[in-house]
Amino acid sequence: MRTFDPSIHMTSRTTDDYEAMYAAGVRAVVEPSFWLGQPRTSPASDSMTPAEDTALAAQLQLAAAHGLPALVHTPHRDKLAGLRRTLDVVRESALPEEHVLIDHLNETTVKEAKDSGCWLGLSVHPDTKIDEERMAAILRAYGPEQVLVNSAADWGRSDPLGTRRVGDLMLAEGFTEDEVDRGPWCNPVAAYGLSGRLNLDVAATDATHEGNSILRGEA
Incomplete structure (x- = not known):
């Protein structure tokens, strides 16, 4: 099963995980750049303050100006109110909804997000977000058409194979192969492909030192 994990914190993982x-x-994976003190370059909101609204609006404007899609991290707290405010800011921006991925949705927010026309990001995280069974139930209720399933794989008990496990469960529960292929592959390719910069044809790297592709001893 081919998989494109559209939001996963790989700095939390090991070589064995790769x-x-x-x-x-x-x-293919997309790693949010705000982990471990890195500069935050994806829009996000958590407390829904005026400062966050301003920052979100500015980053959406940047995306619109450069012809890029935007991934928006919805709040951890009071998620439905946070989603509604997020969607208000998106609608006030120059970026069309179909170029926006609303991430970290759950059962309380997915319907309104789907109705907005945005892409839907759902994170498999057994303790803090959604486990595989809940994910399959959401996909059965709302369909896979706009959904991007990601593993998150950040703090606490997490699994970098969460997206694959969702696909396996969907097949076991009677989803078609085409339906299963949407969330882990086709939809991430379509959403990130809106940038015009997605290249999945990566040439193999020759090993240069004892099986390690990292160049050593170079000036």
Whole structure:
């Protein structure tokens, strides 16, 4: 099963995780850049303050100006109110809804997000977000057409193979292969492909030092 994990914190993972992900069919990932003190370059909101509204609006404007899609992280707290405010800011921007991925949705927010026309980001995280069974139930209720399933794989108990496990469960529960292919592959490719910069044809790297592709001893 081919997999594009559209939001996963790989700085939390090990080399063994990368190998296991590849063996499971993962061929592309997008890592949020705000982890471990890195500069935050994806819009996000948590407390819904005026300052966050201003920052979100500015980043949506940047995306519109440069012809890029935007991934928007919805609040951890009071999620439905946070989603509604987020959608208000999106509608006030120059970026069309179909170029916006609303991430970290759950059962309380997915319907309104779907009705907005945005892409729907759902994170598999057994303790803090959604487990595989809940994810499959959401996909059965709302369909896979706009959904991007991601593993998140950040703090606490998490699994970098969460997206693949959702696909396996969907097949076991009677989803078609085409339906299963949408969330882990087709939809992420379509959403991020709106940038015009997505290139999935990556040439193999020759090993240069004892099986390690990192160049060593170079000036």
